[in-house]
Amino acid sequence: MDDGLSPTQQALTRPRWQAELAAAITRPAELLAALGIAVDHPALDAEHLRSFPIRVPQSFVARMRRGDVRDPLFLQVWPQPAEGDEVPGYGVDAVGDLAKLKGGGLIHKYQGRALVIATGACAVNCRYCFRRHFPYGDALAARGQWRETLAQLDADHSIEEVILSGGDPLALADDKLRLFAEALETRPWIRRLRLHTRVPVVLPSRVDAQLLAWLAASRLQKVIVLHANHGNEIDADVAAACAALRSTGAQLLNQAVLLRQVNDTTDAQAELSERLLGAGVLPYYLHVLDQVAGAAHFDVSEEQAQTIMRALAARLPGYLVPRLVREIAGEPAKTPLPW
Numbered sequence: 001m002d003d004g005l006s007p008t009q010q011a012l013t014r015p016r017w018q019a020e021l022a023a024a025i026t027r028p029a030e031l032l033a034a035l036g037i038a039v040d041h042p043a044l045d046a047e048h049l050r051s052f053p054i055r056v057p058q059s060f061v062a063r064m065r066r067g068d069v070r071d072p073l074f075l076q077v078w079p080q081p082a083e084g085d086e087v088p089g090y091g092v093d094a095v096g097d098l099a100k101l102k103g104g105g106l107i108h109k110y111q112g113r114a115l116v117i118a119t120g121a122c123a124v125n126c127r128y129c130f131r132r133h134f135p136y137g138d139a140l141a142a143r144g145q146w147r148e149t150l151a152q153l154d155a156d157h158s159i160e161e162v163i164l165s166g167g168d169p170l171a172l173a174d175d176k177l178r179l180f181a182e183a184l185e186t187r188p189w190i191r192r193l194r195l196h197t198r199v200p201v202v203l204p205s206r207v208d209a210q211l212l213a214w215l216a217a218s219r220l221q222k223v224i225v226l227h228a229n230h231g232n233e234i235d236a237d238v239a240a241a242c243a244a245l246r247s248t249g250a251q252l253l254n255q256a257v258l259l260r261q262v263n264d265t266t267d268a269q270a271e272l273s274e275r276l277l278g279a280g281v282l283p284y285y286l287h288v289l290d291q292v293a294g295a296a297h298f299d300v301s302e303e304q305a306q307t308i309m310r311a312l313a314a315r316l317p318g319y320l321v322p323r324l325v326r327e328i329a330g331e332p333a334k335t336p337l338p339w
C-alpha cells in the first residue's frame with residue numbers, strides 16, 4: 001500500500017479507522033485493565049485464545065460499564081473457561097457452509113442470492129461466532145482479486161443479489177470494495193449488493209467519506225445488514241454512522257443473535273429495537289445460536305426464546321419485532337421459529 005511512502009507517511013495517510021483497527025485490544029489483561037476489572041478474574045482458556053484470539057476496538061470498550069463482569073458488551077468478547085467444554089451437538093461447521101463453499105469464496109445456498117466470504121478479518125471477535133472455526137485461508141475471495149468470484153457469478157445469472165460477508169467485508173479497504181462493486185455494476189442481471197457487517201457498530205469511524213462515496217455512486221440497490229445485539233452498542237457515533245449510510249440510499253437492517261445473559265430478556269430486546277429505530281435501522285432477524293463448538297454457554301432454550309418473542313410482540317409495533325430464525329443446513333431459507 002502507498003508505495004514510496006515511509007512508514008510515518010503511511011501512518012499519516014492511512015484512514016483513521018485503519019489506525020483504530022490496528023489499535024484494537026488483543027490481550028485479555030489489557031481489556032480487564034481498561035475496564036478496571038481485577039486480572040485474576042476468571043481463568044482463561046489459552047488453547048481457545050490461540051485459535052480465536054480476543055479482539056475489540058477501543059471505541060467498543062468505551063461503551064462497556066467499568067468494573068462490571070456482567071456487562072452485556074463485555075460478555076460478547078470475553079473468553080469464558082466454558083469455551084473449552086465439549087458439548088454434544090456443537091461442532092465446527094454448525095450451518096453446513098463448508099459443504100456449500102464454491103470457488104471465489106461463494107456460498108450459494110438460497111435462490112437468487114449468494115454470499116461471498118470476502119475476508120476472514122473482523123474488527124471484533126465475538127465469542128459466539130458461528131464462523132470461529134472457519135478455514136478462511138482456503139476460502140478467501142479477496143486474495144484472487146475477486147476474479148474467481150466474478151467467474152462464478154457469470155456462470156449463474158439467477159444470482160441477482162450478492163451478499164458480501166466474512167469475516168466482515170468492511171474490514172477491507174475501500175479501493176478493493178469499490179472495484180468489486182464496479183465489476184458487479186457491469187453485470188446487468190445483478191440488482192442488489194448487500195453487506196453483512198458489524199463494523200459500523202463496533203468501529204463507527206469506518207463509515208468515512210471514502211466508503212460513502214463508492215456506495216453512493218453505485219447503481220446497485222444497497223442493503224446493509226448490521227449486527228448489534230444490545231441497545232448499549234448503539235451510541236451517538238453509531239447513530240451518526242447509520243445516518244450517513246442511509247444517505248447513500250442504502251436500506252439498513254439489523255440481525256442479532258439471542259445470547260444468554262447478553263440479551264435474553266424482553267426488556268433487552270425491546271430496548272435494542274427502539275435504539276435501532278432511533279438510528280434508522282429496522283430489526284430483521286433474531287437468530288437462535290448456531291451450535292458451534294465453544295459457544296454452548298450462550299445458548300437460550302427455544303422455549304425461552306418463544307416467551308421473549310410473545311412478550312415483545314405484545315409490547316412493540318410489528319415492524320420492531322424481528323423474525324426469530326434458526327439456520328438449518330440444507331433448508332432453502334432461514335427457518336422461522338413459531339412462537
Ligand SMILES: *Cc1c(COP(=O)(O)O)cnc(C)c1O
Nearest residue numbers: 107108109110113114115163334
Ligand atoms: C443467511 C444467508 C443468506 C441471506 O439470507 P436472507 O434470508 O436473504 O437474509 C444468503 N446466503 C447464505 C449462504 C446465508 O447463510
Ligand code: SF4
Nearest residue numbers: 122125126129167198
Ligand atoms: S463480527 Fe460477525 S463474523 Fe466477525 S466475529 Fe463477530 S459475529 Fe463473527
